[in-house]
Amino acid sequence: MAAPLDGVPDGEAGSLPEATVVRLPVYFRGLVELAEDGTTTVSSQQLAELAGVNAAKVRKDLSYLGSYGTRGVGYDVGFLMQQIGRILGGNEPAPVVIVGAGNLGKALSRYDGFGASGFPVVAIVDADPAVVGRKSAGVVVHHVDELPKVVKKAGCLVGIVATPAAAAQEAVDRLVAAGVRSILNFAPVVVTVPEGIGLRKVDLATELHILGYYEHRRGASRATG
Amino acid sequence: MAAPLDGVPDGEAGSLPEATVVRLPVYFRGLVELAEDGTTTVSSQQLAELAGVNAAKVRKDLSYLGSYGTRGVGYDVGFLMQQIGRILGGNEPAPVVIVGAGNLGKALSRYDGFGASGFPVVAIVDADPAVVGRKSAGVVVHHVDELPKVVKKAGCLVGIVATPAAAAQEAVDRLVAAGVRSILNFAPVVVTVPEGIGLRKVDLATELHILGYYEHRRGASRATG
DNA sequence: TAGATTGTTAATCGATTAACAATC
DNA sequence: TAGATTGTTAATCGATTAACAATC
Numbered sequence: 126m127a128a129p130l131d132g133v134p135d136g137e138a139g140s141l142p143e144a145t146v147v148r149l150p151v152y153f154r155g156l157v158e159l160a161e162d163g164t165t166t167v168s169s170q171q172l173a174e175l176a177g178v179n180a181a182k183v184r185k186d187l188s189y190l191g192s193y194g195t196r197g198v199g200y201d202v203g204f205l206m207q208q209i210g211r212i213l214g215g216n217e218p219a220p221v222v223i224v225g226a227g228n229l230g231k232a233l234s235r236y237d238g239f240g241a242s243g244f245p246v247v248a249i250v251d252a253d254p255a256v257v258g259r260k261s262a263g264v265v266v267h268h269v270d271e272l273p274k275v276v277k278k279a280g281c282l283v284g285i286v287a288t289p290a291a292a293a294q295e296a297v298d299r300l301v302a303a304g305v306r307s308i309l310n311f312a313p314v315v316v317t318v319p320e321g322i323g324l325r326k327v328d329l330a331t332e333l334h335i336l337g338y339y340e341h342r343r344g345a346s347r348a349t350g
Numbered sequence: 351m352a353a354p355l356d357g358v359p360d361g362e363a364g365s366l367p368e369a370t371v372v373r374l375p376v377y378f379r380g381l382v383e384l385a386e387d388g389t390t391t392v393s394s395q396q397l398a399e400l401a402g403v404n405a406a407k408v409r410k411d412l413s414y415l416g417s418y419g420t421r422g423v424g425y426d427v428g429f430l431m432q433q434i435g436r437i438l439g440g441n442e443p444a445p446v447v448i449v450g451a452g453n454l455g456k457a458l459s460r461y462d463g464f465g466a467s468g469f470p471v472v473a474i475v476d477a478d479p480a481v482v483g484r485k486s487a488g489v490v491v492h493h494v495d496e497l498p499k500v501v502k503k504a505g506c507l508v509g510i511v512a513t514p515a516a517a518a519q520e521a522v523d524r525l526v527a528a529g530v531r532s533i534l535n536f537a538p539v540v541v542t543v544p545e546g547i548g549l550r551k552v553d554l555a556t557e558l559h560i561l562g563y564y565e566h567r568r569g570a571s572r573a574t575g
Numbered sequence: 576t577a578g579a580t581t582g583t584t585a586a587t588c589g590a591t592t593a594a595c596a597a598t599c
Numbered sequence: 600t601a602g603a604t605t606g607t608t609a610a611t612c613g614a615t616t617a618a619c620a621a622t623c
Contacts, residue, residue, distance in 0.1 A: 168579090168580065168581090169580075169581075170580085180580095184580090184581065184582065184583090185582085185583085187581090187582090188581085188582055188583070192581085192582070194580080194581050194582075195580080195581075196579080196580050196581040196582080197578075197579045197580050197581075198579080198580070198581085199579090199580070199581080200581090
């Protein structure tokens with residue numbers, strides 16, 4: 126039943142409760158929003174509200190990662206993003222392509238710590254011709270039809286889905302078709318991949334606000350469930 | 351934490367474990383397939399394989415509904431569909447519109463017991479102009495653009511999403527826009543509805559094969575989570 | 576110091592599972 | 600009867616939560 130993450134030091138993320146692993150991307154997304162607002166500190170209560178859970182659960186979950194908070198103060202937003210990013214992404218840098226150049230996609234591409242935590246954003250694609258050619262955080266937006274080319278050229282190992290809900294499944298399908306095998310879904314819908322595709326499914330749960338977390342890193346592929 | 355179903359006699363479905371409620375539509379879909387094949391009896395082991403769980407779980411889940419199996423034999427497919435359909439649908443008949451006239455949609459519309467269990471299929475819509483105008487189980491397929499008109503005219507209270515995964519979210523959005531407040535999603539993806547829309551969320555979980563089950567019947571609306 | 580908030584404990588709860596008696 | 604399969608029990612497991620000592 127345990128769902129150890131590839132590329133993460135054992136005895137740390139390898140021993141995270143499955144329910145906690147499921148919530149990490151939810152926290153991460155909340156932290157991205159806070160970072161965008163320039164907020165540098167967050168309490169378990171605030172993060173709980175952003176994630177739609179209670180504060181006790183947040184503290185419990187974060188305690189599995191380590192003692193990263195400060196009593197009487199809270200958690201450092203940037204540091205916490207790094208830690209969670211590190212766990213979600215593993216240690217070795219994995220070039221990221223973001224699908225969707227809307228608000229969320231742009232926020233993710235702008236966030237510096239994202240690259241620092243092992244997710245350098247090297248490409249962005251979008252379906253809207255109006256945004257193709259624009260730059261976000263120094264990266265030119267390409268059309269989604271060019272995804273296979275973009276992925277190959279930039280060596281993207283991870284795809285982040287930052288589309289509206291209705292487009293998320295197609296984004297995933299396109300990423301899979303382009304050979305991407307690690308997908309973080311930040312759209313508010315749970316997506317699926319064909320069985321036998323070799324994606325590792327870490328997370329079966331969902332939330333109204335978010336998510337779905339599929340992970341497969343350079344390793345053996347196993348299916349949960 | 352309990353998720354009592356509106357329109358279902360208390361002390362029965364009202365006391366079903368949440369994890370069981372989540373799996374009922376999964377079993378239901380498996381039973382639809384069996385019924386299509388003309389299979390009349392199914393063992394917990396067979397149903398478990400169709401649903402992607404283990405046999406003990408199937409027996410445990412079904413035991414919450416009542417003692418509907420026969421030792422040494424198995425479960426009657428049609429009868430089990432009726433029981434599960436009754437629990438999912440409540441007691442009063444709720445006219446159904448099916449979105450998606452593909453294999454699954456047609457199978458659902460054909461299944462007689464569906465109407466018998468309180469879900470008379472009164473309308474079918476599809477996005478493909480090629481199938482519009484055709485009949486399935488005596489019901490004419492309309493174009494999905496006419497959904498609001500169809501829903502109003504036929505008094506549909508329940509929408510069943512039987513589209514490919516990529517189209518499921520839009521189907522849900524259209525159903526919600528058309529005023530449908532009970533949605534059974536049979537597409538292999540979990541869909542979401544805007545917060546505050548008044549849909550009652552019964553199920554947060556998903557599976558690779560299936561689904562998501564949102565329910566709201568003529569009652570107060572509550573949000574889980 | 577006083578106030579705030581974390582990190583951890585321990586109790587509780589719900590879900591899963593194997594095993595097997597019941598029984599067709 | 601013999602074989603098959605259910606329905607239920609009981610043990611186990613993981614997740615949740617409140618509470619509070621630790622500590623900034």
